[in-house]
Structure formats: structure tokens, C-alpha cells
Amino acid sequence: MTELVEPVAPADRAGANAPRWCDRCGDEAATGAHSACVAARVLEPPRYCARCRRRMKVQVLPVGWSAVCVEHGEIRG
């Protein structure tokens, strides 16, 4: 499965489809401030699956990146 995702903007985090986990630090997205994570994500790929918190296998390429969760498949950016 492949889907394209952008870094999650803070405003979207409260929505119904809000991811459960912060894809940078792996902590609960609804708990604590992740503004530093969101800022850092501009220059970093995600490391944790936002749906299940598993650490993803991430390959950075000269242009773009791909991240694979064993449970939820691949995302690219």
C-alpha cells in the first residue's frame, strides 16, 4: 500500500482523522506539545508510524524519502 503524505500541520491534529502518534518523537499526538516536532519535520522524514507507533524503515533519497511500517505499508514524501 502506498499513500502520499505531508507533515501533519498542528491544526489537523485535532480533527477526526488525527493520527494517534507523533511521527517524529513517537509520543501520543494529543498529549504534550509537538510544535518542535512539526517544525523539525520540514527537514526530516517521519520515523514513527502515526497510526501504530512502530518505528518505520526509512530510506532518504536525494529527492524525497520513503518510510515503511510493517503493518501499515509505505508512505512517501
Place this chain on the structure above:
Amino acid sequence: MPEILDQARAQVLGDGVGLDEAGVLAVLNLPDEHLPAALQLAHEVRMRWCGPEVEVEGIVSLKTGGCPEDCHFCSQSGLFTSPVRSVWLDIPSLVEAAKQTAKTGATEFCIVAAVRGPDARLMKQMREGVAAIRAEVDIQVAASLGMLTQEQVDELVEMGVHRYNHNLETCRSYFPNVVTTHSWEERWETLRMVRESGMEVCCGGILGLGETVEQRAEFAAQLAELDPHEVPLNFLNPRPGTPLGDRPVVEGKDALRAIAAFRLAMPRTILRYAGGREITLGDLGTREGLLGGINAVIVGNYLTTLGRPATDDLKLLDDLKMPVKALSATL
């Protein structure tokens, strides 16, 4: 004008002889009001001894994470709680990465692996990967695979790898504070073998690891002694989970002072912007560095972090009227 800059104008700009450790330290200690003059002089030195061309390079990680070494800045060490997982890049994706890099006008493509040194599997990947790139892409291939044996050095030469990167990371006196699983001298030994093989030596390091300004000067002098073809200058981008994850980033002005000082220590080397420049210098500082001694850039993404789009850097070079070095000029 501070005395050190007068001395550097005569010695470095005039005669092409780099500053020694004391001279570098004096530049690193210049007050802010003299920083523009130091950058201006470093730029003149670069223009006189290297020319206006800028060497553009792309890099890719062939094997990411799970490294047995403990370089305290590195998110790819398997010894820390960093979230970076081990992953290998397949050959078709490697060739595609080389093609994308060549499209930017880059002449250099560096294949990097997070290892202490290559094993048989990695050397096999390299053999196949380098052959595939050379068959399909017009670009020079460089490599960075950690510490090498003499046999591995010879094999890389045979594959057609023209430049080898192996950073000393920091000065000799501070190195044990940053890495405990191998020594500075072991790194130096690999560099010696690379040099003797005829491959170009690429060796730099990271500023902001906690070293003193004196140790920064020591590092510049040690690099000058090595006299590498290229010096990649990184600024620490503190990585979550690493021992240096909470360190502050280098102040922009200190980074610029270091750029000028390293250029004045090594008038003829290719001085390359590598990782951390985005968070340390931002857009304005990036420009100032290119007008202060830098004559090479890594475009696109890094190994585990992202860079700004290659088009932004190419536009900046265009604005600065700095031509991208052509492949024909490097052969």
C-alpha cells in the same frame, strides 16, 4: 584591519600558503565587526586559488542505521536509542538516485554506508552499484564506507571510485570525547591508504560537538596537514536519542567565522557545505558562506535528514554568478 587579516592577505592570498593553527585561532576569535572583512578575504582567496566554479554533489545512503560504532552525534549508531532503523537501498533505486543527482548538474555522487568498515556483502553491493551507475549515468562516483583494508582500497580503485570520503570528524585531542569505539589514528590510517592509492581524499568533520575554539583551530591545522582534495564542513544537527541530542546548534556567526578560517587554512581545497547548514545558517547565512570561502555544496537530501530543494541552491549560485563545475572540468 586586524593584524591577522593583513598577514593572511599577504601569505594566503598572495602566496597561497595557508594559516597555521595560531593564525586560524586568531581568525576564529575575531570580533563580530571584523567578520565581514574575514569573509571577504576568504572569498578572494577562494576565487584566486580555486576559481569561481562551485562543485555540486549529491549523496545517498546505501546502508542506513545499525552501525556498531558510537560516534556521539550520529543517529545511525545502533548503540543509542535513535529511531533510525537499519535499511538497505537496492541497486535500481541507487541508479535512480544517481540519475536524479545528475539531473541537477551535479558532477559528484557519493555512496555512503553506516558501517565501521565494509564487509563482503557491502563490497558486492558497491561493485554492482558502481558498475550500474557508470553504465547508465554521466557522473563521478565517490564513496564513504568507513575504515578500509588495503585490499578494499584497491578494489574501490578498480571499480572506478574516484574519491573517498572519510571524516576525521573533530580534532585529535577532542576525538575521544566523541567516539570511543575506534581511534582518530585508525581513521588517519585509512586516509593514508586512500591517498596512496591515487583516489582523491575527502575529509572533513562536524563543528559544534562541544569542542573549544582552540580545538576548532587544531582541527583546521590537522586537516591542512592532511591536505585533502575536499573538506566537507558539517554543523551539528542534534539528533534525538544520541548523546549530543541536546546540544545547541552552532551560532551562525561562529559558523561563518569557521568557514573563513578553514578557507584561510586551506586556500586550494574544495570546501563543501555539508549537513546542518540549513538550521545553522538559514538562507542568508548560506549565501554569506558562499561569499566567504565555500566553493562546493551538497544538494538535495542528506543521509537521514532532508536538505532544501536542489533548485533553491542552483538559483542561489546563479544569482551569485558562480558557475556549476562541469563534468569535463573534473576529468
